[in-house]
Amino acid sequence: MRAFEATQHFFDVAAEHLNISAEMREALLTPxxxxxxxxxxxxxxxxxxxxxxxxxxxxxxxxxxxxxxxxxxxxxxxxxxxxxxxxxxxxAVVDLPYxxxxxxxxxxxxxxxxxxxxxxxxxxxxxxxxxxxxxxxxxxxxxxxxxxxxxxxxxxxxxxxxxxxxxxxxxxxxxYGAKGREEATGRGVGTLTGKLCKRLGYKPEKTNIAIQGFGNVGSHAAKFLSESQFPIVAVSDISGTYYDPKGLNVPSLLHHKLGHPRGLMEGYHQCQCLPVNALLELNDVQVLIPAALGGVITEKNVGNIKASVIIEAANGPVHPAADKALSDRGVTVLPDILANAGGVTVSYFEWVQNRQHYRWTLDRVRQELDHTMNQAFENVWQTAQERNVSLRTAAYIIGITRVRRSAELAGFAS
Missing domain, CATH: 3.40.50.10860 (Leucine Dehydrogenase, chain A, domain 1)
Structure with missing residues (x-):
């Protein structure tokens, strides 16, 4: 399935709950x-x-x-x-005017x-x-x-x-950049991972996390989560999977990455080194965070994934068929359109500062980011409970409703 087809599938699932006409769906989907x-x-x-x-x-x-x-x-x-x-x-899910x-x-x-x-x-x-x-x-x-x-x-x-x-x-x-922009997506992922785990009754120190992709998003998420007492038992990049069942030393990992000429974990030997794809299928992981490319969880490998929670730090990491299989097994998936929205949220703060010619402090940026992400999470969680749908469908319902309302107010026929 092509990338846009997958996005359209998730849109259509939510649109069914909203009784949106075929003509309106086409208008909302067409670039x-x-x-x-x-x-x-x-x-x-x-x-x-x-x-x-x-x-x-x-x-x-x-x-x-x-x-x-x-x-x-x-x-x-x-x-x-x-x-x-x-x-x-x-x-729209995080209610930015964009x-x-x-x-x-x-x-x-x-x-x-x-x-x-x-x-x-x-x-x-x-x-x-x-x-x-x-x-x-x-x-x-x-x-x-x-x-x-x-x-x-x-x-x-x-x-x-x-x-x-x-x-x-x-x-x-x-x-004229914003303080905190580089860490924003990873911080947002970390914030919502902690919030979702708390809602599900998981204790941080007993919740093992694996992060696929140790670039900007994955590394900042690992730092935030490890400081929140979550054991990061595995991370991966193109050079392999780096695994320690007792929890990796995240500061040591970050130091090694910064010193590598290509910013990789290659050559890090203070843990077990496994094949790249091994991270997705580890047995002792409760939370899996795909933070690299899209389309990494498919019909072919979804049956081997043991995690009970998936946080979509990447865009489109789970194919629709795999998403259904995960849902049928009771796996909780926090969708990309909410989980990784921290980056665009702080981009909005940067844009606002540029328009006002006024710079915020790092503490204010973080405070505003945490507030925005937490509010969006609560809205999605409540919608999922009220409508008895997945968090992904709930997020799309909120996003589509807000965009549709704006389109109708601008002159679209209802």
Missing amino acids: KREVQVRVTIERDNGRLANYVGFRVQHDNHRGPMKGGLRYHPDVDLDETRALASLMTWKT GGAKGGIGVDPSELSPREIERLTRVFVDQIHDIVGPDTDIPAPDMGTDHRVMAWFRNQWEKYHGFNPAVITGKPVEE
């Missing part, structure tokens, strides 16, 4: 605009390289569109379309030098600068991009439109 551009740069060796870039703007009924910019070999129109629609429901968008370039950034990535970013901005802006569509970091890319993007955009740091979020703090 407002899809753009595909050629991105040609000169490599450091003097040769030309050609890539394809995308920007999908899904919906703007609740406000300017918002969504990350991803550099990854698997980026294509279908994935970008799916991620853009997820952003629409995600921003719509959804997503963009990216089909490229492996590990094969490019920093100067080549800068050229790539600037050429991409040249192609799309007229359809993004602080009141239209505000990009942010995603897989394969970071604060440096955001700074280059902003600088190139401002060459056309003049000074306005609110055009993009996830910028360096020195370049």
